[in-house]
Each structure stands twice: as structure tokens, then as C-alpha cells.
Amino acid sequence: MTCATAPLVPLIQPIDGLTGLELxxxxxxxxxxxxxxxxxxxxxxxxxxxxxxAGST
Structure with missing residues (x-):
């Protein structure tokens, strides 16, 4: 039985469609x-x- 897995995507690289993303x-x-x-x-x-x-408890 073979299990295909997707590679991890490093979050520090731009991802198409996520403009304005802050990390x-x-x-x-x-x-x-x-x-x-x-x-x-x-x-x-x-x-x-x-x-x-400021002012949070």
C-alpha cells in the first residue's frame, strides 16, 4: 500500500493568492x-x- 503525502510548504515563502499576509x-x-x-x-x-x-487584563 502506498501513501502519497504533500510536501510541507514553508510559511516564510510567498504563497500565491495571499497578498498582504503577515507572518x-x-x-x-x-x-x-x-x-x-x-x-x-x-x-x-x-x-x-x-x-x-494597553489596558488589557
């Missing part, structure tokens, strides 16, 4: 950055959606 890299986190570094994740998320983290 945020977080260090020292794994698969769940929102759980491993909640403040860092929130800061980046707010910046990306147009808010800021």
Missing part, C-alpha cells in the same frame, strides 16, 4: 502559543487585528 514568529513556544505565552500571543494578535494591548 509573526514566536520563540520558545510549540504548537499552542496562546497557552504557552498568552501575553505574547495577545500582544501580537491585537497588533495584527488593529488593536493594542
Amino acid at each position: 509573526e514568529m514566536m520563540e520558545r513556544v510549540g504548537h499552542f502559543p496562546m497557552m504557552e505565552d498568552p501575553r505574547g500571543f495577545e500582544t501580537r494578535l491585537r497588533r495584527l487585528i488593529g488593536g493594542d494591548s
Whole structure:
């Protein structure tokens, strides 16, 4: 039995049809950055959606 798999696409290379895509890299986190570094994740998320983290609790 043969299993065909698609190669992984590096996210740091342009992907057709995704113009304006912003990539945020977080260090020292794994698969769940929102759980491993909640403040860092929130800061980046707010910046990306147009808010800021000032006054957040």
C-alpha cells in the first residue's frame, strides 16, 4: 500500500493568492502559543487585528 503525502510548504515563502499576509514568529513556544505565552500571543494578535494591548487584563 502506498501513501502519497504533500510536501510541507514553508510559511516564510510567498504563497500565491495571499497578498498582504503577515507572518509573526514566536520563540520558545510549540504548537499552542496562546497557552504557552498568552501575553505574547495577545500582544501580537491585537497588533495584527488593529488593536493594542494597553489596558488589557
